[in-house]
Amino acid sequence: MPELPEVETIVRSLRADANIIGKTIINSQVLWQRSLAVPLPDVFQQQIKGQKILAVDRRGKFIVIHLTRQYLLIHLRMSGDIFVETGDASRNNKHDRVILEFSDGSRLAFNDTRKFGRVWLVDDPESVFGKLGLEPLEESLTEQCFFEMLGRSKRQIKPLLLDQTFLSGLGNIYTDESLFIAGIHPSTPAYLIPIDKAADLLKAIRAVLLEGIKRNGASIDWVYRGGDFQNHFKVYQRGGEPCYTCGTTIERTTLGQRSTHFCPRCQPRIA
């Protein structure tokens, strides 16, 4: 499930390895209509034709492809992936949903097994980003600012961190790992987190995200991109196993409809 580090890894790869910047789109295929959020397929195909890729970026978990006249936005959700290839590919293309063909003969495929992912072709990306929260790695997000943000919410910290209008880019893996490193129980009401713990949490979020990026993301489920962060999880998917720090059995529960993993000893509830 791509979160910020996985999306960042893909974006960097599109820039450096696949070299898609500068390519001109001469044709497109929409193989699954609902993968296209907007516009309708015939309009999409007509509008994207002839546009050149000027830049590739990331906002939260969105891949942002800056074209000559518009923006192509891609959200991978659970099982989405991007492939750029030349000629015949031996890759399993069964779940290709949208394909862009370039003037040099190469092509970009948006592949998405479970069809949760979406592609937008829009004039203004902000119309899609809506109320996305700050980027967690953004320097303008200070510890004091983060503490004040927590103070404004009575929600449990884990679902709050997953809310993309609070911070953009965190998903289930990095949230559980961050809360473990900061030593905060996932069901702690946000406004009860003291300023020193808030600072610990922001540092933990950044450390975990940077480690994920450094390791090229996590490759789990059937989405494999070469990353190896999955081999460094401290709590995620470790329910029933001993905590590396204290040996206590890692617990697994459900919070906000998401599986949640934590060490009950290292992450005590606030009394």
Added chain:
DNA sequence: CATCAACCCTGAGAGC
């Protein structure tokens, strides 16, 4: 405002 459930989907893995 916070919480909860349903929904969108496929395929892996468990159980029989």
Added chain:
DNA sequence: TGCTCTCAGGGTTGAT
């Protein structure tokens, strides 16, 4: 072997 069932989860929507 092969069937059926459960589960995984990011985000949206609608109800409580």
